[in-house]
Amino acid sequence: MQWVKLLGGLVGAAALLGLGIILGHFAIPKGAEPPAPSVSFAQDLDLEILETVMGQLDASRIRENLRELSREPHLASSPRDEALVQLLLQRWRDPQSGLDSAEASAYEVLLSFPSQEQPNRVAIVGPTGDILFSCRQSEENLTGEQGGPDVVPPYAAYAPSGTPQGLLVYANRGAEEDFKELQTQGIDLNNTIALTRYGGVGRGAKAVNAAKFKVAGVLVYTDPADINDGRSLPNETFPHSWHLPPSGVERGSYYEYFGDPLTPYLPANPSSFRLDPDTVSGFPPIPIQPIGFQDAKVLLCNLQGNSAPDAWQGALGCDYKLGPGFHPDSVFTGSQVNVSVYNRLELRNSSNVLGFIRGAVEPDRYVLYGNHRDSWVHGAVDPSSGTAVLLELSRVLGTLLKKGTWRPRRSVVFASWGAEEFGLIGSTEFTEEFFSKLQERTVAYINVDISVFANATLRAQGTPPVQSVVFSAAKQIPSPGPGSLSIYDNWIRYFNRSSPVYGLVPSLGSLGAGSDYAPFIHFLGISSMDIAYTYDRSKTSARIYPTYHTAFDTFGYVDKFVDPGFRSHQAVAQMAGSVLLRLSDSLFLPLNVSDYTETLQSFLQAAQQYFGALLEQHSISLGPLVTAVEKFEEAAAALSQHISVLQKDTLDPLQVRMLNDQLMLLERTFLNPRAFPEERYYSHVLWAPRTGSVATFPGLANAYFRAMKAGAGSAAWAEVHRQLSIVVAALEGAAATLRPVVNL
Amino acid sequence: MQWVKLLGGLVGAAALLGLGIILGHFAIPKGAEPPAPSVSFAQDLDLEILETVMGQLDASRIRENLRELSREPHLASSPRDEALVQLLLQRWRDPQSGLDSAEASAYEVLLSFPSQEQPNRVAIVGPTGDILFSCRQSEENLTGEQGGPDVVPPYAAYAPSGTPQGLLVYANRGAEEDFKELQTQGIDLNNTIALTRYGGVGRGAKAVNAAKFKVAGVLVYTDPADINDGRSLPNETFPHSWHLPPSGVERGSYYEYFGDPLTPYLPANPSSFRLDPDTVSGFPPIPIQPIGFQDAKVLLCNLQGNSAPDAWQGALGCDYKLGPGFHPDSVFTGSQVNVSVYNRLELRNSSNVLGFIRGAVEPDRYVLYGNHRDSWVHGAVDPSSGTAVLLELSRVLGTLLKKGTWRPRRSVVFASWGAEEFGLIGSTEFTEEFFSKLQERTVAYINVDISVFANATLRAQGTPPVQSVVFSAAKQIPSPGPGSLSIYDNWIRYFNRSSPVYGLVPSLGSLGAGSDYAPFIHFLGISSMDIAYTYDRSKTSARIYPTYHTAFDTFGYVDKFVDPGFRSHQAVAQMAGSVLLRLSDSLFLPLNVSDYTETLQSFLQAAQQYFGALLEQHSISLGPLVTAVEKFEEAAAALSQHISVLQKDTLDPLQVRMLNDQLMLLERTFLNPRAFPEERYYSHVLWAPRTGSVATFPGLANAYFRAMKAGAGSAAWAEVHRQLSIVVAALEGAAATLRPVVNL
Structure with a gap:
């Protein structure tokens, strides 16, 4: 304890007073608002506060939140969506449990809706023009909740209007190779209508791929094999089980990018x-419309032509044929399918709601926590299960705040996003x-969209620096199921991997662009994560929870089938709350930058293993990448070591701040x-979209696979080298920011 | 003094000791290296230190530095350039007067040199192929310094090799309109050689423009009217005066962008x-070669054809004709001009040298100060006058540092750049x-390239936030000339403007891309400045100092003509030193962000005045820009006000840091x-290159003038609107960063 030596015997009472004076200058803030607790630069995570928060997060309140949030459909920009904006503002402005402030702000964005006057329609049209069959235009009203004017009929948002008609073909998942397979089988796709099932490729890609093959219109449905573990009968499905009823239709956005389409x-x-x-x-590029599997069965089980390949078969209870057109034995022989889409683009106001808690020590450091508010219909799971958790967490923290018991070291920003869907x-x-x-200022972004897909286990996605804080939280929270496991110990049973550094650990997933974390990680380079409870994958192969984006995603569905008792919701609230508090309150940011090293090494090994030989043939050496990864590893390890020494020793507020800046800003580097200027918003050289199956640096992989294609010349290989240099420069630049700040 | 109330009567000796203990933790750094003075978070600019530095900056030492630096030619990557790298390292590692550390690092960059075996040649070739006249291949050795193997012959760096031959035309400055004028006069430019004079457009642009008109080769010379105020005789020029001798040739880079051409x-x-x-x-695109006016006179004064327009005439003592070809009365009648260029591109190692002073309080904040080291020949003015100042400033600061008298609050980085030319x-x-x-970390970049063009006045360029610190320094340093004016009071006599806020003030120039500040301001968004002493523009109309980039830019030239006594060098050292210390040592960064408001308002007014009417016709409103400028103004004024209150009151180290981060990072926003993806490196939406004469937002102006061109359709006007929205978003985003950090 050096200070003892420095002070001992040297400093008299007068000097002490002088020191006190200086300290008074430093440590006692002027004009701080009551009832903030006294500020100390050394303010660190308070484990008692953490325990208090964990204890106060209440399952039944989450349940009540969810009931209210999902009471009515709240499609983006609808009156009910705006009513929920007011609900959020009211909660966040509550004198007893609100935040420091809250505000709503609207953007004018391009949305897409089906016409109310002219509903979209899918029909089988006989040779004489008679309509022989029409698909349902809305889901069956099974529980009284699926009717009403606010239930938006199933549609493909941003699909163009149009009324194509042609022979039906079955095109599996609408991947490019699916259409190629149909061609190979001798089917003329020109002017056909392609029936596809959800999964495999993105929604919009089905229409993009189809159009390349001159298909005129596309239908998409959810096969019971993909969503219901094969179950398809009414008495096997909701409201008798959590499975998707035959009339259920997944809605969704078919736009390829994200963000408002008119203002990139x-x-x-x-x-x-x-x-x-x-x-x-x-x-x-062409009209596309989703339908339920009840209607898909009528279309698909009456097709003629060759049997579809085994991998294309589903659970509709017939042999799937490819078409084109209906079987001569069927009543539809000679008929075509007409797809009439009357969607409209509309500029609408969509609001975000933001709630703030001012940081006591570092108000200019923001921990962001968000979820979207808009749903397709009632959206009890998606997104209200997340919003219910958000409201409960903000209530508990707001109550402590208003009581004067707690104020975070850093600022906390809660967000309710509009028009995510x-x-x-x-x-x-x-x-x-x-x-x-x-x-400049954001420490991390925490996303909790669907908080509970199912009850089995935690599922967390994020960039490597957040692994440690997620693990820390997960180890200290009991798993909601029976038994006495922690969330961590339960998690590791379901998703795990062998880490070269840590041994067997739960597996943190990587972030795609499935929810609102996407702009934060890809566009801004802010360390981000997404937290939820999810399935036991040994018990279901469902693509996602069965009523996803349908009118059957209701409060009753959650209450009865997804999370009776709301213990998993509570567990997610505890997880997210613990992670948030650790990020907002810890003296040293709990972002372990060293954990990026494992990712870089595995990316490097994959590049060496799969690309190395051919790169060498093109005189492209991975040597500089090896060196760059090593430099990163050394700098990150030294910084972590430095911090762990300091944690036991010094409390110089600026030194802490400087180190935290290094941690916070690493992701930005x-x-x-x-x-990748052609990839809108994607600027993160480690997590941009990647083609091919090799889990490695995306720019390198994408350029490599383009160069591999037959006929690619030296320009394509030059681009491989350029992409390699881009990632090497990024890693070297990142390592430079982790070294001691006086080394330039 | 609130702390008195807080402490008075409350705190006994034991409590004081306790406070002392905490203070010991905070304020006494562990493991700090001796002989660093004790650290205080409140460490502010020490005016005594500033005075000491001002007093120790020594004109005669700058003179001796310059003598050594310019003793031999030190073209980029030459052995003498590398020897100067060692000289810099030695100075910055000196135990008595060096910095904390210094290092050199090399890049492998593409340079361009004339062939040693096959010198470039410009000749008049008679009708039978005889060479009737050859231009000098090197400058006349007037002082014994213009000979020797290390004087690189005049050439146009990056000009392609080639041996075009054709009839000579005179094309004024080689602007596009100059070639159009020749066409208008009925001259067939196809396959001609165009003689041009320096000025008007950039070096490379002369060849680019010429090639558009099928010209085969270009010559460029410096007209005595443009550089010597008309004087051209040997006894009127160096070594008899500071004027350019007849054989002097300006070298230079003819590359359009900046940075290594192969690794953008x-x-x-x-x-x-x-x-x-x-x-x-x-x-x-075509060969181009510079020549002296002595040779240009032979070519130009023998041309036939129409007389050139008045504005094209110069001071060679004859009526300038346009060509093509030579006058029938001249001995060259029927002759062509042959331009033989044998330049070679070479990958060379070029070094930067960096010297560091570790900041005592905020080592992760960097004040950068740099100049290039490489010259074309001896480069006494360009760049050694700047390097001589750099070495003197680093000596004085290094000496204080080594004595333990001083250590800056923030880190200081000195840089000697390679291959600037x-x-x-x-x-x-x-x-x-x-x-x-x-x-992330750079506070500002100070560039002192040519430190003294002439003795009359300070000339400073920079972005608005540096105006205040430059003014503060200039007010406290005596002007080097006779009389007792400050640099500021002298400056305002030469360059001034009427500021709506301050009244008459010296005019701070804006930054183009003329020296090494360009990547810092345009690519990184770091507040930058360039400082020099310069001409009395009422006494000379020279484009630049006459021996610029010639073999006559020598120590004797500076010592005798540019700055005898080196008082202007000393003044620049004091200016740069004062600005540096204010930036590195002030508790609050002396960057006045409010000074951007004037710029924005003047840009806005210009846009309204010159573009407003036509924009309205195209339904583009400047209203959002007005609002954005207002928001910026309000936020900046409030922040400045807040800081001035705090300066009298609080010394919370983190609060200071947070405010300084807002100031430092404003330029980044x-x-x-x-x-402007097509403008390599230019990302600053206020200072990117601008076409047209309206001093306003460059993206808006450039798009506007493109849209104005005949035939531009709605896409061009859409781009105007897009550029307007880009600058509005930038200003709104900037204002958001200036607001109190708890307002999101």
């Missing part, structure tokens, strides 16, 4: 420049509007807005 | 991906290599790497 890279303020909707890229629009516009501010 | 956006490490030199854009290469590669680290 610009906030969608009323005055912002907008693209001409007719020139926007990323919309489906149309393509992460609210969150993306927010990142565009506050790009600089967020990039991986951004290169010039690396 | 990537550091030029040996393993980096490199473009194929044959595919690089930005090199002159070829296109700011060393500094650009440095910004590419350390992009993230520099962007104006960067948008997606705004």
